[in-house]
Amino acid sequence: MAPGNPADPCVHCGFCLPTCASWRVLGTEMDSPRGRIHTLKAIEAGELTLDATVASHFDSCLGCFACVTACPASVRYDQLIEAVRSQLNAPELRSPAQRALRRLLLTLLPYPRRLRALLTPLAPYAGSALQGWLRRQGWAARLGPELQAMEALLPALPAGAFGPDPSGVMPARGPRRARVGLVLGCVQRVFDPAVNAATLRVLQANGIEVVLPEGQGCCGAVTHHQGDLAGTGALAADLAARFRAIAERHGPLDAVLVAASGCGHTLKHYATLLPAGDAGLPAPVLDVHEFLDQLGLAxxxxxxxxxxxxxxxxxxxxxxxxxxxxxxxxxxxxxxxxxxxxxxxxxxxxxxxxxxxxxxxxxxxxxxxxxxxxxxxxxxxxxxxxxxxxxxxxxxxxxxxxxxxxxxxxxxxxxxxxxxxxxxxxxxxxxxxxx
Ligand code: SF4
Ligand code: SF4
CATH class of the missing domain: 1.20.1050 (Glutathione S-transferase Yfyf (Class Pi); Chain A, domain 2)
Known part of the structure; x- marks a missing residue:
């Protein structure tokens, strides 16, 4: 292996296995962190080729990083899987149906306008008695496992799901203790808009002014998770530019907050995801709980x-x-x-x-x-x-x-x-x- 490779410290002890979600449900070494590290070493040594079968064992990884927490040897599996993810997008490694499904999801989920257009005709069905009845009849099983999973996850869609997204300056209640930006999250604002609304009220009530750029898009978390680094860089650059612009207009921000931890994780990695030379976000990124804990409740x-x-x-x-x-x-x-x-x-x-x-x-x-x-x-x-x-x-x-x-x-x-x-x-x- 190359010197300094993050896989080097792995001593194959297996302490990571019980915490690994894919190993828990699949039970095979190839679908465990230790097995994947072994596979990576074999690929690098030229003993194994990254073909469709090998790729399927990387696709089974959830990227949850429980193995990183569990590892006594400080193996950075997160860095290893991130390096592999972009290679998994090679056309020969997944079936045409899998590629089409992933393309569809990456064309929709990071773009609230497109997602809302798709969901508008589904709104009367989502969360309705008819949906409940049809689910009990098991009709969605006829759609195939992927579409069945989508149907099963579809929540009720309240009016707020379709916008408008909050934007502008939300003043602090009482004396201002801080000024922050808030990332709305592309999926959160559509599927659970009550979370951002509650977050805004709690922040304002704690003396925090919140600024929200108009037209903010996705932070790039969905594409980042799928190894689409070019797409992630473009989404991240757009979001960062909008926050820089609003900070210039309304004054410096103490932090850029987010109430969805999947987004927070990607936002905290912007230094490595943004295109070279991009000025990035105008303030440090913090999870909303982290920020409120640091500032203290009013x-x-x-x-x-x-x-x-x-x-x-x-x-x-x-x-x-x-x-x-x-x-x-x-x-x-x-x-x-x-x-x-x-x-x-x-x-x-x-x-x-x-x-x-x-x-x-x-x-x-x-x-x-x-x-x-x-x-x-x-x-x-x-x-x-x-x-x-x-x-x-x-x-x-x-x-x-x-x-x-x-x-x-x-x-x-x-x-x-x-x-x-x-x-x-x-x-x-x-x-x-x-x-
Ligand atoms: S990744 Fe860490 S916990 Fe897992 S087998 Fe290697 S050294 Fe052990
Ligand atoms: S990141 Fe992948 S290998 Fe590590 S614990 Fe999660 S599912 Fe297992």
Whole structure:
């Protein structure tokens, strides 16, 4: 192997295997981090060729980075898989149907206008009684696993899903403590617009002015995850330029925030993703939980927090708290090392009790577009995660990444005791009764 290769420190101990989502559901060495590292070394030594079969074992990787956290030898598997991903897009490595599906998803998901145009005729169906009935009849199984997975993930689409996106200056309530930009996320603004709305209210109520450039697009997370580096660079450059322009117009920003951790992970890697010479974002990127934890909740906001209702509608109380299972998104816990801050913010809400899932660090199967292009493996992981979360006895689950939220909602709906999934900022917003 080349000197300094990130695979060099691997001692093949296998400590990473139990945390690896693909190994958990496929059970084969080739679909584990250790196996993939071995394969990479064999390719580099000329003993193996990257053909369609070998590529399928890299495609089975969710890019969750649980193996990076687990590895005692500090192997940077994230760097290894990122280097391979762009090679997997070679036409001979995937079937025409797989290539067409990925092309379709990458043509739609990063572009809210296109996605909204596609979803507009589906809005009356999404979340309707008809959808529920048809799902129970199992009609979508006739569409094939990929389209069935898309149908199963389609949530109800409220009016806010179709815009307009918030833009301009959202003033701080009370004395201004900070000025930030907010990245809306291309999928989050369409499939769960309530999250950005709640995030804005919580930030403003904490004395934070929020500026939002008009027409902001995708941060590049979806294409980044698929190894499309040219597409990612173009999306990143456009987003960064819009934030620079609004910062020039309204004054310097303390941070650029995001409330979807998949986006946050990519935004934090802009230094390596932007085209050479690009000036980048005008301020450091922080996850919204990270920022609120650093700044601290405003005293009047903290004082206004009230107990949230229990599933039966009665208020939570010391002897019967609202039990919340916080779900760690992989790009938050493994990708950004953020674990404490969301939990701490949730515990600011009176009578909230956090309960931990037993396998908090294992991927839920969402992983960008993984649950659409590898639907069987993703569904197995979704079921495991739903069982794990409901097994805590929680009243609800909290998730700070839109991909995980959609995946959890889809699989928790089938659980014997379905529980809702909300973003931590939505819970803070409701507790402060900001709406
Ligand atoms: S990647 Fe790390 S944990 Fe996994 S086998 Fe290699 S040294 Fe062990
Ligand atoms: S990134 Fe996740 S799925 Fe891929 S090898 Fe590591 S633990 Fe397994």
């Amino acid at each position: 005293d009047d906001f903290r004082a206004a927090l009230r107990p949230l209702p229990l599933p039966d509608g009665s208020p939570s109380r010391p002897e019967r708290p609202l039990v919340v299972a916080y779900h760690d998104a992989c790009h938050m816990i493994h990708g950004q090392g953020i674990q404490r801050q969301p939990r701490q913010l949730l515990q600011a809400i009176p009578h909230v009790q956090l309960r931990e899932a037993t396998e908090a660090g294992v991927c839920c199967g969402s992983a960008g577009i993984y649950n659409l292009v590898q639907p069987e493996e993703a569904a197995a992981l979704g079921r495991l995660k739903a069982d794990d979360l409901t097994g805590t006895g929680a009243d609800l689950a909290a998730s700070a990444n839109i991909g995980c939220t959609l995946q959890l909602r889809r699989h928790l709906a089938d659980a014997p005791r379905p529980i809702p999934v909300l973003h931590p900022l939505e819970l803070l917003d409701r507790s402060a009764a900001l709406r």
